[in-house]
Amino acid sequence: MSLLIAGSIATDHLMTFQGKFEDSLVVEQLDKLSVSFLVDDLEIRRGGVAPNICFGLGQLGLGPVLVGAAGEDFTDYRSWLERHGVDCHSVHISDSKHTARFVCTTDTTMAQFASFYPGAMSEARQIELLPIVERVGEPDYVLIGADDPDGMLRHTEECRQRGYRFIADPSQQLAFGEGDLIRQLIEGAYLLFSNEYESHLIESKTGWSSDDILERVGAQVITLGKDGVKIVAKDQEPVVVPALKNVNAVEPTGVGDAFRAGFLAATEWGLSHERAAQVGCTLAAYVVETVGTQEYTFTREQFVARLGASYGDDAAAEVGKHLN
Template sequence: MSFGGKFADSLVVEQLDKLSVSFLVDHLEIRRGGVAANMCFGLGRLGLAPVLVGAAGEDFADYRSWLERHGVNCDYVRISTDHHTARFVCTTDTNGAQFASFYPGAMSEARMVELEPIVAKVGAPSYVLIGADDPDGMRRHTDECRTRGYPFIADPSQQLAFSGGELIRDLIDGAAYLFSNEYESHMIEQKTGWSAEEVLDRVGTQVTTLGAAGVRITSKTEPTIELPAAKDVAVLEPTGVGDAFRAGFLAALAWGVTLEHAAQVGCVLAAYVVETVGPQDYTFTAEQFLDRLEYSYDGEAAAAIAPFLHATR
């Protein structure tokens, strides 16, 4: 929501302990989001068939329909009878100051979801990406992946700020991939007490997004890869850009291309999101995507991806 004035004009510093204010907003936008849904949407747009796992409320029906129309399997989303779907509500004034609230709601029931019955129906997963969710749910799913031998990707993102070192160590140890942005990578080191080298010793590959500077990929066995972001990006709104990068990267992994090409696909998909308001409101054709991939990187990247992207919906 947008407030046409300044919050500061309605606040009396000496009376903040008695705060009771109401703001007449002049603009409301309702956007679909959530890290798992954003990633699954991106994977679906690129022609894959991702399985969304988590917990939502009975108000999920319209969102489910949207995701399913874009190739996302929502059969294994737990529907709570007690809570609404998690949501973030924010009001911004003309100075950019914000009042915001996050309601976790049904997210707290993610810990009740077991992966093995899902795998029995859909088949062995290429990867289980464990993103920001109910902390007990994240730990349960990580432990189950280790126990059952499912390759998993650690992507704790927003939960890092609220998690202690013990939980973070448990979530990333043994991951095939660790995703984070640069700030989060330093937070991981600080909270776990592990150096950058020690973190890398515990994961197969670390993928660190660098914002406008692109991405860095490090592993114990391969040379470090550093790539710039896509060219000529008209930045409009950054929400969901990291999720889009992950979706593009994972789609390319599923296609079996190189890590460099995977990062390039991720960067191009991220460019579409950052140029759009809302993390699931972008569109492109296969030809447009390939043209942008070639323009931002080279013809080799476009040629490597073309056989797979032309199968998109």
């Protein structure tokens, strides 16, 4: 059995502004917006939702399969991921486009201005899942993250047709997608990931109520930032898990991807939604405390101790026996 993680593959260009964006914005003049910010540093890091999630899964001892499209400049990135337990044999390499670029500036309040160049990501629609499954085996889960919209639709439809259990994680594409696209990406998902704002955006664009959504997915996992995470499912009491304690936030990019990696790892281990959220929150803390999405490290002992300090000895014992 395998874990297929489909989504964007990108390089992150991260900058820090030592001020507040809000101090430079005039609400009455937003239609004439033209501002610039002098930043103190530039960090060029590996990114993209699919590699970020794959890296987190690899750190927790699993061997995920990366599904996505990149350029010929992916060579060094591929080596990095493979050294950290990620199967990159099924990555589509474009012969004409560079790997996607994410450019983001963060201020002292953790507010962000960001832009994204898709590049080779637009060729994700050419990827078929069946040859990958024939190579690595039937998938336990296929996570379909933000990517080329046509590629996301193709992967989702193929999962339905072939009976692969899939996880919907449209995230950044929700801002651009219309209701019909979003409905197609969600219908029949085993899990639906979103943050709190995105959950309202899904309802607004699809015309579905929260109850309508729960009729169509196995469960919805809603991240709440510093307030933790909430998991809701039809005819079940919501599960609310607080964020990890004593987190020294430095840079938020990739935090959601790390949470998803932890949640999916625990789900693969057969743990409850509560435990999965606790593992996700613990892994997310490592990312927010570093600059870059794949720069964190920890030992098994450190991870278990940190999880236990926030969620108790029983949680630490249950999770610890699955960590390599």
